[in-house]
Amino acid sequence: MPRPVTPLELKGISKSFGGVVALQDVDFTLEPGEIHGLVGENGAGKSTLMKIIAGVHTEYDGTMCVAGKQVRHHSARSARAAGIGMVHQELSIIPELSVAENVMLGAQPTTRLGLIDWAAMTRKATDYLRELGIDVDPRATIGGLPLGLQQLVEIARVLSSGARIIILDEPTSALSPPEVEVLFGLLRRVRLGGRSIVFISHFLDDILRVSDRITIFRNGRRIETAAVAYVDKAWIIDRMIGAGHRALEESYLGEIALDSRPSAPVVLETQGITGPGFHDVSLQARAGEVLGIYGFMGSGQLELARALFGKTRLRAGQVILKGRPLLLRNTAQARRAGIAFLPESRRSMLFAQEPIYKNMSISILGRISRLWLRPAQERAIAAGHVKHLQIRPASVDRLLGTLSGGNQQKVALAKWLTHLPQVLVLSEPTRGMDVGAKDDVLTIVKDLRAKGIAVVVVSTEPETILSLADRILVMKRGTIVHEFAAETVSKDRLLAVA
Amino acid sequence: MTPSNAAVELTRKASRLLWLRSQLRNIAPFATLLALIALFSVASPSFTTWDNVANILRQVSVTGIIAAGLTFVILCGEIDLSVASVANAVGILVAFFTMQDSSVNIANMPLPGGLAIGLAILGSLALGAVTAFGVTVIGIPSFIMTLAMLQIGSGIGAMLVRGQIAYNVPGIIATLGAGSIGPVPWIVVVAAIVLLLGHIVLTYTVFGRTVYMVGGNREAAEYSGVNVRLVLAAVLLISAVCAGLAGMLGVAHFGSAQQDEFDNYLLDSISAVVVGGTSLFGGQGGIGNTIVGLLVLGVLNNGLDHVRIDSFLKILIRGMILLLALVINVYAQRLRASQTTA
Structure with a gap:
């Protein structure tokens, strides 16, 4: 034979x-x-x-x-x-x-x-x-x-x-x-x-x-x-x-000492929430803390992030913001409650055919004025962000679609920087960005943490999680399977539990 | 690295060209309008008289009121096919609540004029609310939902008049629809006010901006914390109220309220919005475009009468103009998209 x-x-x-x-x-x-x-x-x-x-x-x-x-x-x-x-x-x-x-x-x-x-x-x-x-x-x-x-x-x-x-x-x-x-x-x-x-x-x-x-x-x-x-x-x-x-x-491949702050007040809490793609998730995000949620593609963490912003409805469980239960029926309610969100794909958060300033002001229009637009004020606010975040080209009237990916990401972030939210949920904040732009975004996020915002970073990239998070939750098949807090963690340990 | 003057000049030229290309949506309809006016002025001496100008304006007024509301809907990337039928139903409704001559055999309910108008407006709001509910709460695509409302509107009108014709409407409606101040017909004034209001809302208010943003990228609007479903419900209500107003004034304008008398106005109002250059995909365009579109259609219809063209050929020509506008519309969309994703 x-x-x-x-x-x-x-x-x-x-x-x-x-x-x-x-x-x-x-x-x-x-x-x-x-x-x-x-x-x-x-x-x-x-x-x-x-x-x-x-x-x-x-x-x-x-x-x-x-x-x-x-x-x-x-x-x-x-x-x-x-x-x-x-x-x-x-x-x-x-x-x-x-x-x-x-x-x-x-x-x-x-x-x-x-x-x-x-x-x-x-x-x-x-x-x-x-x-x-x-x-x-x-x-x-x-x-x-x-x-x-x-x-x-x-x-x-x-x-x-x-x-x-x-x-x-x-x-x-x-x-x-x-x-x-x-x-x-x-x-x-x-x-x-x-x-x-x-x-x-x-x-x-x-x-x-x-x-x-x-x-x-x-x-x-x-x-x-x-x-x-x-x-x-x-x-x-x-x-x-x-x-x-x-x-x-880079250094984060070694051991990272997590810096949890159990004493800081809890801003956002979920109790056994279940929605499309995830189930029975209970977590707490504290003021001035970056909570990282890591998981492989398809583990449900992106879906969880969307649900926290009211994009999809919960089937069970409760979201509590500063001790008050939240009814999240749509994204407008989440925004008014003080939750901000950046989705994983830039295309779904920006208006390519509109100028920079309109992209930045869209989520604060009602705060500037209830009825009439105040374009001068919008432009002034946007100019401040453009300067502070070093967005190139530095013109608030440029159409957004002509900007590079990293600069677009900064514009998207700027949307939530005028009136600081209580909670900022970031989904894959550094995906597909070059090293320089990545660093800029990381700096902005750390800056926000210093201002006492509860930041939730959701990602499938271990590097992003390790370089930002103070505490890490690991998701697998739609639910949380592990928590790293107040300990040292490395990429291999993170991958081992995921 | 200092760019030479020639290079700067070149980029300036290039950016001007880009700007021109991005304005194709606004320039093309306006150029079409000027060309048509020039053409008919040369072809017919009776075209360029004050009487005829007033004529054209009067002819586009009812369409203009409907198109003002429809512009909001199309800017959101949706469509409302029920506008003409809602107009018809509301027009019949206001006549139904008005005392008719004894020769009119309709089981109507005569009410004071103000109340009749109020109920008719309430009727248009109710029809708009049903559409909004179907689209935003149940999730029926607007194309299908408003197709159903087209039938429902026709049905309500038919039930109320039962094949008869009513003639009387409340006094103020009769004046606004058929009267004039000096040489200017009231209905032209009303249409101008409605279009101006629409322009102000779209251009200068927070709500107007959110309409453009929802049309530009609905997902991004939602991720920016805009209540997209509320905006969609609002534009569908605005569209229904504008249609209702056009219906009441139209009945006075035509001098009668009967079944199927607004049938042409659906295509006319959609054509006006689209020929004017407002994007069918949403987010681009506005009332200014709609006005140009109205005038293009008005001049075309009126001008073709003046040059004594075969009335059957007229229909064909209108169709070809609409097709051309659609081609430009889609092409302009693609041009703009290719610039911003490069």
């Missing part, structure tokens, strides 16, 4: 985006019937590699062999034809269609007249789902099913298209523990059939439980590949963040 061929082998893969090296001389091999875990920080190169394998990126150096034959995909379509399927974090199911239609999408059985053979489609899909052990009515509309089931159906579709290699990007981030169990059961059955799975995840516990081997990426290089049986979480984290280079990294 011949030795089974290697399903996928990559040699010397390099890729750069406009001068920025994303992958450097990476070798990667996938064995038949294995589940291969892929870990690394954001930007370590693992997604880039998977996109090359799946035919999304077609320009790269190096060679790729699928089932022993050298290939070069020129599109995602040709990768699919070669038997490579990818399930992205954002599912690509069509919510309005039935489960059966989604499973057979693009491969619907037809009658001799070229019409869709509905009976055959339902039958095929049913057989297929049963074979994979997915218990779902094929006639149900998929949009109405729980996310976990939707994901299983999407995996079933990738399998039904004949994929021999399946790449899963963060498949467990939005799943509940029982759903994760079902997913793992499915993956193990798929593996028995000789197909190979690549499993990308930030959740090291999940990787350790289901994978056979693990590959660690850092700064565009493959650091190590090892059998999971011989490694543990600490070993992985060390290699992910580069223990040997710690001295070269």
Whole structure:
């Protein structure tokens, strides 16, 4: 009996985006019937590699062999034809269609007249789902099913298209523990059939439980590949963040002494609040303190932040501001109560086609005057912020859309600086900013803390949390799982509990 | 690093060009208006008389009152398809509360004039409130919700007159709708006041600014602590009240209150707002644009009569002008967007 061929082998893969090296001389091999875990920080190169394998990126150096034959995909379509399927974090199911239609999408059985053979489609899909052990009515509309089931159906579709290699990007981030169990059961059955799975995840516990081997990426290089049986979480984290280079990294990679102020009065308190994406969250934010809430993508912390500003409604629990229960039915109520918010995407907080001063004054118009606009006063206030925050270009009449990202972020912050709020909730305040702009924003936030504002910083970037927070809450699958207070903490400890 | 004078001059020229491009939405309709006036002045001597100018203004007045309210709605990025039908219903309502001649066979309820007007305005507010409730509380897209209200408005009007025609309206409405002070028709004065008020509210008040901001980026407005649903409810109410006022004056203007007499006014008022250059996506434009749009349509309609054109061709020409305006509208939007995201 011949030795089974290697399903996928990559040699010397390099890729750069406009001068920025994303992958450097990476070798990667996938064995038949294995589940291969892929870990690394954001930007370590693992997604880039998977996109090359799946035919999304077609320009790269190096060679790729699928089932022993050298290939070069020129599109995602040709990768699919070669038997490579990818399930992205954002599912690509069509919510309005039935489960059966989604499973057979693009491969619907037809009658001799070229019409869709509905009976055959339902039958095929049913057989297929049963074979994979997915218990779902094929006639149900998929949009109405729980996310976990939707994901299983999407995996079933990738399998039904004949994929021999399946790449899963963060498949467990939005799943509940029982759903994760079902997913793992499915993956193990798929593996028995000789197909190979690549499993990308930030959740090291999940990787350790289901994978056979693990590959660690850092700064565009493959650091190590090892059998999971011989490694543990600490070993992985060390290699992910580069223990040997710690001295070269910025100081926050070392131990940070948290400076909690248990004596300061509590400004904002939540009691067991539940909303879309998070549940049973109880927390306290104190005056003059930066409370950091850390979690991986999809852990519910961004949703929590939105709910604190009244953007989405709570299903249960209570928000208490300075001892008074708050009714948060809309964002205007939150603003009047003294809560300020900066969402994670700049596009959703700024008016690109309006000048700087209108962007800054929008949340204080009612304070300047109840009825008539006072543009002169608006401009004067804005000019003060522009000078103080060193916004470039220094003209309050410039259209906001012509500013750089960092300056736009400053304008968005300035919105809340004229009349200081009681609580400032910042969602991903430094995402996608260069180092200089990042520093400026951090300085502004520290300045606000010094003025006695309770600042809540929500982020998926450990560096941001570590460089700002006085106290850190860690969220996982929609709820708080750990608190760091009055102790020293480092990036690896933070990652270990998340 | 000191830029040379030539470079400074170049950037100044470039920025002027950019400014011109960003003003395309305002310049194009105005240029169209001037071109049409020039065209018809040359083509027909009877076009440029004072009588005809008054004519044009009178012809666009009812549309103007409706379009003033509609401008608020479109600036928010929404649409109100019920305006003409609300106008019709409210016009019939005010006649319903007025004593009619014995020859008019309607089961009406004669009331004092002031009360009749008050109830009619209340009626328009009620219709607007239903629309606002559907859009902001239930969450029905305004296009669909106001389509339903279009039917409901027609239904209310139909139920009240039952195929009959009423002629009498309260005295003050009759004066404002059909009378004139000196050479100027009252209805032109009312339309001017409504448009001016709309302009003042949109340009100089806090509420007006929030209308633009909600239209410019609804999510950002919400994240800035603006009560977006309240603003949407308010613009839909304003639109309904303007339509109601236009309905009452229109009935006096036409001299009768009957079913389906405002049918053309829906397309006319939307055309006026859009031809004037107010963005269908919201956030850009204003009453000034709407006035230019009204005049473009008014001059076009009136001018085509003066040059004795085939009346069927007239409809086609109007359609083509509207299409052209839409193309410019979308193009202007794209130009502006490309400048600010570069």
